[in-house]
Amino acid sequence: MKNIGWLALWWHHFFLLWSTIDGQTRYSIPEELKQGSVVGNLAKDLGLALSEIFDRRLRVASQTGEQYFSVDAGKGELVVNDRIDREALCGQSASCVLPLQIVLEKPLNLHRIEVEIKDMNDNSPSFQTKELSLKIAESAAVGTRFVLESAEDADVGSNSVKSYTLTKNECFTLKMKEVEDGKAVPELVLEKPLDREKKAVHQLLLTALDGGNPVLSGTSQITITVLDNNDNFPVFEKNNYKVSLQENTAKNTFVVKIAATDADEGPNGEVEFSFGSRTPDSVLSVFEINPLTGEIHLKGDLDYEKASSYKIEITARDKGFPEMESHCRLQIDIVDVNDNTPEIVLTSEPQPVREDAASGTVVALLNARDADSGNNSKVTLRVPKGSPFTLKPSFSNNYALVTSGPLDRESFPEYNIEITATDSGTPPLSSKKVIPVTITDVNDNAPVFTQKTYNVYLKENGVPGSILYSVSASDLDFGENAKVSYSILDSKVQDVSVSSYVYINSDNGSIYSMHSFDYEKLKVFQIQVQAKDQGSPSLSSNATVHVFILDQNDNAPAVIYPSSAAMGSLSHQRMPRSAKAGHLVTKVTAVDADSGHNAWISYRVAEATDASLFTVNLYTGEVRTKRAVSEQDDSSQRLLIEIKDDGEPIQSSTVTVSIILEDGLHEPILDLRHKVAEPSKKTGRITLYLILSLASVSVLSLLTFLILAVKCIRNSSSSSTCCMRRTDSDDYKNPNRNLQIQLNTDGPIKYVEVLGGDMLSQSQSFRSCMSPMSEYSDFTLIKPSSTTDFKEVISVLDASLPDSTWTFESQQGSSPSPIHTQHPKQLYCNELGDFGYLPWIKIL
Incomplete structure (x- = not known):
């Protein structure tokens, strides 16, 4: 019957209703449940699917430090994990609630x-003293009460001590006395006078009986000795x-x-003090009493967290016989002290956090x-100022560590919060804890x-x-995001x-x-180079690589004048004896397709x-005469002229000039170019001398150069001079005469001389004079007759002079007929006669 009653009580508590209070789920179970007993369906009560229990790693955290419960992941039930002893957890507290997270x-x-x-009701009442001895004088008055030891029961409520019984006897009865804390203390009441002679x-x-079902009890043997008078x-x-x-009171503190006083005299009135016989060791280890003076001192350490109050029974006993107490x-x-x-x-x-996590993301x-x-x-938590994290309070001193600002892994890959x-x-006490967050x-x-x-310099060939x-x-990101x-x-x-030129x-x-490249x-x-990372989505940036081809001396000088020599045939020149x-016989002109020193020609x-x-x-x-021609000189002279550049290794070419000496051939009226080339003259004076010289040639040439002089004077404010010379001869009307281009560089005036007529005459020429002070000059060739031969010469010149544009105009029609090469080019002649490139001369 006892087992049946216990099982009924167990099932009664097991099916006790559970409720949710203020949003919190609460279950009620009896203590001492077996391991594996079901407390409640946690998944259902929290609104979770069974799959979420495993996927979201549901676990139970207890604030007591002991793991009394666990979760059955298969059923979603909260089950008992360990023995639960209510008395060990909550002692005599009326309510025993375990908070779980x-x-x-x-x-x-x-x-x-x-x-x-x-x-x-798993604890019986018990007396600390199993055998109690009392000494009562035979003179004790009827109705005298003697306090007995109370029984203690670890259970609470109805399961605690409820009543006491005493075996039947003639002299004593049992009464209950209410004390201030609501407890009842048994007292032994003398009902009849004692007679030591009859019964000592x-x-x-x-x-002691508790109120449980079934009722549990505990006993104490009382032995009463009847003494003679100490009344x-x-x-x-x-x-x-x-x-x-x-x-925090110090030891030995009063x-x-x-x-207490005793009305008796002598030993019957001398009083000694002591702690009650039921005083537990937890009190005896902390306090001590002087038996003579009754002074109580502190002899141990106090700890409010272990015991907030002590209730001690003090006994005063005289030295009479029998003793009275x-x-x-x-x-x-x-x-309590804040200790x-x-x-x-x-x-x-803490969980790793993406650097683009939104504000409010939970970290821990x-x-x-x-x-x-x-x-x-009462505890207050705080994080350092300036931290991109903050604490969000939850309930019962629970907090969530969340993000509160932007994160940048490249600046701070890890935080120790x-x-x-x-x-x-x-005074307030504090502690610190460092939480690492990746x-x-x-x-x-x-x-x-x-x-x-980037600038890259690359030799040709x-x-x-x-x-x-x-x-x-480089990429500041990490892993795949940083692979470039x-x-x-x-x-x-x-x-x-450009992919046909280079690859990366x-x-x-x-x-x-x-x-290989050809300068x-x-x-x-x-080259536009792109660097792209392997992130998703990928990011990229561009850089420009400028490749400069450096010239190598891989071109031999090319002869452009005499034109016949440029075409590969022998050049014939005539001069008077x-x-x-x-005397200027002719001029050999060559150009080198290379640049810099590689194009300097001698x-x-x-x-x-x-x-x-x-x-x-x-x-x-x-080519000039070193001396006057004599009658003994052969009429046919042959010159082999070698033309070399200044490169490494040296490239060279040759031209053969055949000179025929004839009688009666007229010399040019004036070697104007030679005079104009004096470097010590000013540009304006040279232009004036040139106009005066050309005026003596013919009326037509005079008119032409007068017009040119007016144009030059008008442009004198821009510090540039431009002059053209044309000399006529009797052969001017010949449409098939050859055109010769001669580049003259002596002196400060740079010019290109275009010679017309047969090979024996220099009576017709066109000269473009360009002042070295001029920033920009227009170079114009005016053709008096056919353009056929001149186009061929121009093509040779264009092939030899890189990056120039020639303009050819004919006076035979009503409008100029320009002939351009494919690419604009610039040409200059230095004081040594070399051709190269300068930004202050444009030839159109």
Whole structure:
């Protein structure tokens, strides 16, 4: 029957209703349930699917430190994990509630539930003293009461001690006395006078009964010895003493003095004090009483968190025979002192956070605790100022650590968040806890080149497949987001895709040539290189690589005048025998397609029929007589002129000039060019001398140069001069005469001389004079007759002079007929007679 009753009580508590209070789920179960017993369907009550229990890693966190419960992941039920002893958890507290925290991850969430532990009548009442001895004088008056020991029951409520019984006897009865805390204390009441001679010892059995079902009991044997007269009991000043102590009170501190008097005399009136026989060791280890004076001192340490109050029974006993004693109660209340630092407990480990996480993203869950009470237990948490994290309070000192600002992994890949917990005590105590938070990378940085533009200098005629340059870009991101690949953006170089010129290694950014380059065809081009990371979406940036082709001396000088020599045939020149020393016979002009020193040209006579008769200017290529022609000189002279550049290695070419000496051939009226070339004259004076000289040639030439002079005077404000000379001869109307272009560079005036007529005459010429002070000059050739031969000469000149544009105008029609080469070019002649490039001369 006892087992049936116990099972009925168990099922009664098991099916006790559970309720949700203020949004919190609460269950009620009896104590001492077997391991595996079901508390409630947690998944259903929290509105969770069974799959979420596993996927979101549902777990139970207990604030008590003991894991009394667990979750059956298959059924979603909260089950008992360990033995639950209500008395061990809550002692004599009327209510015993275990708070639990249900933690869900992905995303983080926290639910609070409470499990109320119902008391089972599993403890019997017990007396601390199993055998109690009392000494009562035979003179004790009827109605005298003797306080007996109360029984203790670890259970609470209806399961605690409810009544006492005493075995039947003639002299004593049992009464209950109510004390201030609501407890009932049994008292032994003398009903009849004692007679030691009749019965010196009385044996009684005191039984304590609880209110459980079934009823449990405990007994104590009482032995009463009847003594002779000591008929006055000690009397206390107070029946109840009450004092308060700070929990940090030092040892040996005086607590209180208990006072009692006895009306008897002699040994019967001498009183000694002691703690009651039922005083537990927890009190005896902390307090001590002087048996003679009744002074109580502190001999141990106080801890409010262990015991907030002490209720002590004090006994005063005289030295009479028989001894007489009385009792009083001492209550010592402990005042809490802020002696416990707050504690920060992580409910959930911190999760990695993406650097683009939105503000308010939960990082971790934590709880603040303080073992003190009142204001001393109120805890405030804070994070450092300027931190991109903040604390969001939840309930019961639970907090969520959330993001509160933008994150940048490249600046701070990891945060060690120092959280400070401070209580409200005086003085306040605090503790700190560092929570590490890792920031995961997001592809938010494009690759960055070491330079926005790169200049690469490459010699022409290089080996195909050789490396030109290596570009490099870095990415501040991490992992795949920081892996950079390189490519060349499609563009055109001379109407051809740049990919046909170069290619790039996508891994290391090395740029290689696809073939060799020719400076004369391509001097500079640019490459657009793109660096792209492997993120999603990928980011990229561009850089420009300027490739400059450096000239090599790979072109021999090309003869452009005499034109016949330029065409590969022998050049024939005629001169009179009356020519004096210094007579200009002809001028050999050559150009080099290279640039710089590679294009500097020098002339010398390699072979001559008579080496003493002719000389060639080293820099201008002018062939002049070294002496006057004599009658003994052969009428046919042959010169082999070598033309060399200044490159390394030297490139050279030769031209053969055949000179025929004839009688009666007229010399030019004036070697105007030679006079004009004096470097010491001013530009304006040279122009004036030129106009005066041309005026003597003919009326037509005079009119022509007068018009030109007016034009030059009008443009004198821009510090430029322009002059044209044309000399007529009797052969002017010949449409088939050959055109010869002669470049003259001696002196400060640079000009190109166009000679017309047959090979024996220099009577017709066109000269364009360009002042070195002029920033821009127009170069115009005016053709008096046919354009056929001149076009051929121009084509040779254009092929030899890179980057120039020639304009040819004919006076035979009503409007000029321009002939342009494909590319604009610039031409200059230095003081040494070399051709090169200068920005202050344009030839159109």
